[in-house]
Amino acid sequence: MNFEHCIRCTICVENCPVFRVNPEFPGPKQAGPDAQRFRSDRERVEDKWVLLCSQCKRCEMACPCGVEPAQIILREQQRYGKEHPQTAAHLLFANNYYLSALGSLTAPIANMVASTETGKKFFRKMGISTYIPFPKFRFRTLRNEKKNLNTGIKKVAFFFGCFINFYRPDIGRKIVRLLSAMNVDVVLPPQWCCGLPALGNGNLALAKYFAQKNAASLSNYIDAGYDVVYTCTSCGLCLLHDYPDILKIPQAKKIAENSYDLHEYIIKLINEGYIKPDFGEVRRKIAYHIPCHLRALEIGYPATKIMAMIPGLEYEILDDTCCGLSGSYGFKESNESTAVQLGNRAISLIRKTGAKDIVADCGSCRMQLGGLSGMTALDPAEILCESLGIKDQKS
Amino acid sequence: MSVIEYDVIIIGAGVAGLTAGAYLAGRGFRVALVTKGEPTACLSTGGIDVCSYNDNPLLGIKELPSDHPFHLVDEKIIRESLDNFQTAMNEMDMPYKGSAEKNRFILSALGTFKTSCLVPSTMEAAAQDAKESIHIITFKGLKDFYPGYIISRRKNAKFSIYDAGVSSTMGIASHFEEREFLEKFLLWLEKQNIYQDKIAFPAVLGLESATKITDTIAILTGKPVFEIPTLPPSMPGRRLFNALKKYFRKKGGEIYWGWPVIGVEKSEKIIEAVITSSKGRPNSLNGKAFILATGSFVGGGLTATREAIIENVFNLPVHVPGPRETWFDNDYFSLNHGIGRAGIIADSSLRPAGTPMENVFVCGGILANTEILKNGCGHGLALATAHLAAKSCMEYIR
Numbered sequence: 001m002n003f004e005h006c007i008r009c010t011i012c013v014e015n016c017p018v019f020r021v022n023p024e025f026p027g028p029k030q031a032g033p034d035a036q037r038f039r040s041d042r043e044r045v046e047d048k049w050v051l052l053c054s055q056c057k058r059c060e061m062a063c064p065c066g067v068e069p070a071q072i073i074l075r076e077q078q079r080y081g082k083e084h085p086q087t088a089a090h091l092l093f094a095n096n097y098y099l100s101a102l103g104s105l106t107a108p109i110a111n112m113v114a115s116t117e118t119g120k121k122f123f124r125k126m127g128i129s130t131y132i133p134f135p136k137f138r139f140r141t142l143r144n145e146k147k148n149l150n151t152g153i154k155k156v157a158f159f160f161g162c163f164i165n166f167y168r169p170d171i172g173r174k175i176v177r178l179l180s181a182m183n184v185d186v187v188l189p190p191q192w193c194c195g196l197p198a199l200g201n202g203n204l205a206l207a208k209y210f211a212q213k214n215a216a217s218l219s220n221y222i223d224a225g226y227d228v229v230y231t232c233t234s235c236g237l238c239l240l241h242d243y244p245d246i247l248k249i250p251q252a253k254k255i256a257e258n259s260y261d262l263h264e265y266i267i268k269l270i271n272e273g274y275i276k277p278d279f280g281e282v283r284r285k286i287a288y289h290i291p292c293h294l295r296a297l298e299i300g301y302p303a304t305k306i307m308a309m310i311p312g313l314e315y316e317i318l319d320d321t322c323c324g325l326s327g328s329y330g331f332k333e334s335n336e337s338t339a340v341q342l343g344n345r346a347i348s349l350i351r352k353t354g355a356k357d358i359v360a361d362c363g364s365c366r367m368q369l370g371g372l373s374g375m376t377a378l379d380p381a382e383i384l385c386e387s388l389g390i391k392d393q394k395s
Numbered sequence: 396m397s398v399i400e401y402d403v404i405i406i407g408a409g410v411a412g413l414t415a416g417a418y419l420a421g422r423g424f425r426v427a428l429v430t431k432g433e434p435t436a437c438l439s440t441g442g443i444d445v446c447s448y449n450d451n452p453l454l455g456i457k458e459l460p461s462d463h464p465f466h467l468v469d470e471k472i473i474r475e476s477l478d479n480f481q482t483a484m485n486e487m488d489m490p491y492k493g494s495a496e497k498n499r500f501i502l503s504a505l506g507t508f509k510t511s512c513l514v515p516s517t518m519e520a521a522a523q524d525a526k527e528s529i530h531i532i533t534f535k536g537l538k539d540f541y542p543g544y545i546i547s548r549r550k551n552a553k554f555s556i557y558d559a560g561v562s563s564t565m566g567i568a569s570h571f572e573e574r575e576f577l578e579k580f581l582l583w584l585e586k587q588n589i590y591q592d593k594i595a596f597p598a599v600l601g602l603e604s605a606t607k608i609t610d611t612i613a614i615l616t617g618k619p620v621f622e623i624p625t626l627p628p629s630m631p632g633r634r635l636f637n638a639l640k641k642y643f644r645k646k647g648g649e650i651y652w653g654w655p656v657i658g659v660e661k662s663e664k665i666i667e668a669v670i671t672s673s674k675g676r677p678n679s680l681n682g683k684a685f686i687l688a689t690g691s692f693v694g695g696g697l698t699a700t701r702e703a704i705i706e707n708v709f710n711l712p713v714h715v716p717g718p719r720e721t722w723f724d725n726d727y728f729s730l731n732h733g734i735g736r737a738g739i740i741a742d743s744s745l746r747p748a749g750t751p752m753e754n755v756f757v758c759g760g761i762l763a764n765t766e767i768l769k770n771g772c773g774h775g776l777a778l779a780t781a782h783l784a785a786k787s788c789m790e791y792i793r
Contacts (some may be wrong), residue, residue, distance in 0.1 A: 295653070298673040
């Protein structure tokens with residue numbers, strides 16, 4: 001955690017989105033390396049403000065000295081979660097996976113309830129924000145799909161993540177078809193929530209439970225010659241960063257070495273000469289909002305390399321702002337004001353670009369930016385599919 | 396295994412790295428920039444100091460000790476680098492004012508004057524002597540900025556306090572970007588009955604629209620308005636970094652954040668690729684030429700151990716100013732710490748001395764014998780050497 005390497009330069013503070021708008025949060029420097037000098041595992045955590053960190057990891061990406069303030073705070077969040085009674089919102093969001101599974105099974109009813117005023121009132125009573133609409137559950141989730149469209153040399157185990165599975169299985173199906181069209185053998189391995197929502201809500205034990213199950217499943221596929229491809233950048237960060245670190249998963253190294261972001265993987269296929277995609281024109285002007293966790297993955301912005309190859313596509317990269325939602329963070333009433341202020345700031349920068357659509361890799365960024373601005377928010381994979389003429393199978 | 400072929404890989408995202416990158420990318424080269432974190436430019440006042448020795452910075456350079464790296468750069472290139480910088484900043488809506496022939500002053504948060512060459516337009520109106528009366532507006536709870544310091548040095552200064560609702564520099568600066576906040580603030584300002592010649596603010600007047608905000612306030616009050624740089628977090632430093640970054644991208648450069656270089660692939664005379672750590676597999680980027688712009692100790696380019704000083708990326712030979720006893724002066728505030736001379740010695744094309752490497756060029760604060768604090772030459776030297784390194788790089792690739 002190397003908090004002693006901190007030279008107190010405050011570059012992390014400049015990068016902290018929460019600190020900018022919420023005076024209750026002392027900022028990554030004080031909450032992280034500064035306070036760490038006074039913490040002891042033998043003492044109870046009394047600093048409730050550790051929960052105000054949204055774990056965007058911007059502080060870590062900015063630090064010139066390699067200190068990881070967010071990681072220091074994450075540990076304190078787990079300790080706080082263990083030592084203090086959890087609020088209803090924390091418990092629900094930690095168990096988002098089960099909640100979503102239930103929501104999908106009862107999709108029409110659940111969606112209806114979530115969109116009525118009574119439903120919203122109920123959510124607010126539970127401490128859950130409703131300033132943007134809750135995403136709609138889909139009855140036909142991605143994991144119910146049974147298909148094997150292709151048998152190429154390259155084999156991919158697709159870690160699609162909860163957002164795609166429960167809310168946007170159509171994007172998931174497109175990605176499967178996209179990879180299949182690239183002569184890749186795609187399977188949907190047994191998988192659970194990556195564990196990040198549980199970590200973000202201070203439930204280390206539940207996060208570990210999910211991580212162990214995923215690791216066992218993915219590890220088998222890797223042994224059988226599959227590469228893991230993820231599309232949600234937060235799932236990806238959890239697999240690559242939290243599994244080996246805070247969750248101490250034994251197979252973590254193997255998983256980290258064999259997991260790829262979807263666009264990173266496609267670039268790899270192009271570089272290896274495995275595919276030569278013929279990109280069709282996409283007449284769009286887009287603002288490419290970089291999710292904080294894509295930055296934190298340290299793989300660059302691979303989708304931009306593909307976007308640069310698509311004729312007609314104009315894009316501008318925006319990587320200085322956090323959308324503010326940070327998964328379930330902004331859905332908690334106590335964080336609503338922070339989330340809305342940050343979201344509006346991100347949108348005002350997006351509007352300045354003159355772009356018509358927003359593109360972001362992360363489902364919750366899209367939910368926030370689309371919900372607050374009323375603009376269309378797309379996954380970069382959707383742009384890619386548009387360029388290659390790949391559609392959701394229904395049409 | 397490398398992912399994509401680039402012409403030039405730049406290591407370091409400070410003023411030097413981003414400038415060299417934009418220069419090359421703007422001339423059609425494929426440029427990637429890798430960086431471990433954000434640069435020390437973010438901590439700076441945002442001013443471009445060229446040389447504080449003489450009222451005329453270009454003449455001041457001539458008075459520098461003969462081993463100073465400024466002497467490697469032709470005056471024509473120094474002028475070109477300052478011109479290019481001003482053009483770039485105009486394009487990014489963050490104009491810089493000043494001339495290469497005349498130093499000017501920035502009023503500091505202590506009420507002293509700091510010499511600089513080019514300054515952000517938000518500091519253009521800064522009081523240049525003790526005669527002008529100023530009214531300082533500060534913000535409730537703002538740490539690290541106390542108008543009392545300035546007032547104790549100048550009798551003709553007064554201050555008022557505004558409650559912005561937040562008390563951090565970053566927080567106030569982002570509030571100024573919101574129209575409602577600005578309007579409310581202006582209403583308050585109108586009621587302040589300011590009779591002094593000029594209005595001064597700590598540098599919190601916005602992030603990307605600082606120029607516009609400063610102008611708006613000046614028009615409304617009918618008085619010249621200027622910013623006073625604060626301790627870090629320093630908004631003018633961040634604006635400078637953001638503008639350079641945006642300009643580099645606009646020219647076609649690509650930035651890789653959080654990519655600390657952990658190794659290199661090399662043959663006898665050529666660096667082939669840099670390897671950087673990542674959460675999963677190590678990344679590797681190969682290029683025809685490499686520009687090292689990692690800065691000195693704070694920037695992360697150099698590390699000092701008890702016995703030696705190490706260059707962190709290519710392990711280049713480092714010029715050590717003498718035995719350890721001579722590294723530090725007894726007076727902490729002295730400008731004569733020997734360690735300020737540590738760095739990489741380079742030839743006239745900015746290739747590092749004492750190594751057979753042909754395709755590495757060095758620029759910015761990592762160069763030896765700069766004594767940046769003493770000579771007041773930080774960002775100016777970065778701009779000039781970045782241009783020279785970029786030119787040498789182009790020549791090498793051709």
